[in-house]
Amino acid sequence: MSLTLSDARIVTPEGVHEGWLTIEDGRITHVGRGSAPRAGHSLGGRHVVPGFVDIHNHGGAGGSFPTGEQDKAREAVALHLRHGTTTMVASLVTDTPENLASAAASLAELCEDGLLAGIHFEGPYISKARCGAHNPSLLREPTPAEFAGLLKAGRGHVRMLTIATELPGALDTIRTAAAEGVIVALGHSDADYDQTLEGIEAGGTVATHLYNAMPPLGHRAPGPIAALLEDERVTVELINDGVHVHSAMLRLAFDVAGPSRTMLITDAMAATGMGDGTYVLGSMQVDVADGVARLVEGGSIAGSTLTMDVAFRRAVQEVGLSLPEAVQVTSLTPARVLGLDSKVGSIAAGKVADLVVLSDSLEVDGVMQRGAWTTTEP
Ligand SMILES: [Zn+2]
Numbered sequence: 001m002s003l004t005l006s007d008a009r010i011v012t013p014e015g016v017h018e019g020w021l022t023i024e025d026g027r028i029t030h031v032g033r034g035s036a037p038r039a040g041h042s043l044g045g046r047h048v049v050p051g052f053v054d055i056h057n058h059g060g061a062g063g064s065f066p067t068g069e070q071d072k073a074r075e076a077v078a079l080h081l082r083h084g085t086t087t088m089v090a091s092l093v094t095d096t097p098e099n100l101a102s103a104a105a106s107l108a109e110l111c112e113d114g115l116l117a118g119i120h121f122e123g124p125y126i127s128k129a130r131c132g133a134h135n136p137s138l139l140r141e142p143t144p145a146e147f148a149g150l151l152k153a154g155r156g157h158v159r160m161l162t163i164a165t166e167l168p169g170a171l172d173t174i175r176t177a178a179a180e181g182v183i184v185a186l187g188h189s190d191a192d193y194d195q196t197l198e199g200i201e202a203g204g205t206v207a208t209h210l211y212n213a214m215p216p217l218g219h220r221a222p223g224p225i226a227a228l229l230e231d232e233r234v235t236v237e238l239i240n241d242g243v244h245v246h247s248a249m250l251r252l253a254f255d256v257a258g259p260s261r262t263m264l265i266t267d268a269m270a271a272t273g274m275g276d277g278t279y280v281l282g283s284m285q286v287d288v289a290d291g292v293a294r295l296v297e298g299g300s301i302a303g304s305t306l307t308m309d310v311a312f313r314r315a316v317q318e319v320g321l322s323l324p325e326a327v328q329v330t331s332l333t334p335a336r337v338l339g340l341d342s343k344v345g346s347i348a349a350g351k352v353a354d355l356v357v358l359s360d361s362l363e364v365d366g367v368m369q370r371g372a373w374t375t376t377e378p
């Protein structure tokens with residue numbers, strides 16, 4: 001079955017143009033300029049952007065990936081899909097190796113079903129001094145052997161590991177993980193500039209939520225932020241919810257790293273799409289007030305209630321990115337980091353028809369996944 005979407009403002013990394021596209025068997029087959037060769041479904045001049053790719057997400061709609069509960073995970077995926085996320089990685093937080101292995105084994109089934117694009121272990125190999133909302137009593141020193149066990153539990157679906165590079169055993173574990181094809185993210189770390197460079201040399205290629213849970217930039221102690229921003233091998237995650245990072249600092253990172261090395265993430269937790277109240281993140285109690293999640297004990301920010309559509313809108317309206325830059329940092333760049341950019345991440349012939357239709361004010365009017373509308377037809 002073939003579908004033509006016409007009268008669209010198509011946003012690609014190269015620019016925005018008025019045109020049309022055709023979709024067949026879940027894939028984009030043509031992208032054209034001007035009026036469509038045959039009448040199609042008119043989008044009334046609205047913007048079409050590629051489906052969002054969220055590489056760091058703990059849940060939503062009351063469900064939390066760290067529990068490994070499949071029904072709850074499905075609800076979380078559905079919530080984020082309504083907000084335009086068509087590809088997402090499920091992030092687990094620090095727990096015992098046994099609990100992490102069982103959550104990974106359970107979520108691996110959802111990866112096999114095509115609901116998730118992989119699993120991310122955000123702990124337990126992180127710094128006590130920078131553990132944020134992770135349970136400090138469950139942090140561990142990494143060993144390649146222990147990590148290999150976690151990897152095995154995920155049956156090939158563990159795509160990412162966050163690790164503090166300064167921990168004993170970290171560099172060996174980074175080398176092992178990278179050799180296994182796992183994306184190594186440096187973060188939740190108290191490392192200095194030189195230690196961070198060692199982590200990058202060993203195979204680190206992503207910065208876990210740059211700025212958050214790491215030492216700040218200092219003019220005599222540049223710390224991890226400067227190392228991660230300036231190294232061309234590293235792509236930085238940023239939480240663009242207006243709470244975790246000031247827009248000026250987001251601009252600063254973007255100006256250094258550019259659209260091909262910057263990706264927006266949600267770091268969303270269970271309360272996303274729900275009201276304020278008490279929730280859990282892993283083994284920690286979290287209070288959500290005015291949409292801001294904080295640990296009951298100590299008050300650390302504990303993930304966000306962000307969705308990718310809001311991150312996209314803020315990037316344009318608050319941070320000042322152009323639409324072509326915004327589609328790169330919410331779709332193409334994270335897709336490239338995941339090794340999925342030949343399939344998703346932009347609107348181009350041959351790619352999967354994962355699309356988001358946006359109103360003039362950049363609100364979601366429709367979401368298409370693999371060629372099928374998942375919301376009401378826009
Ligand atoms: Zn997180």
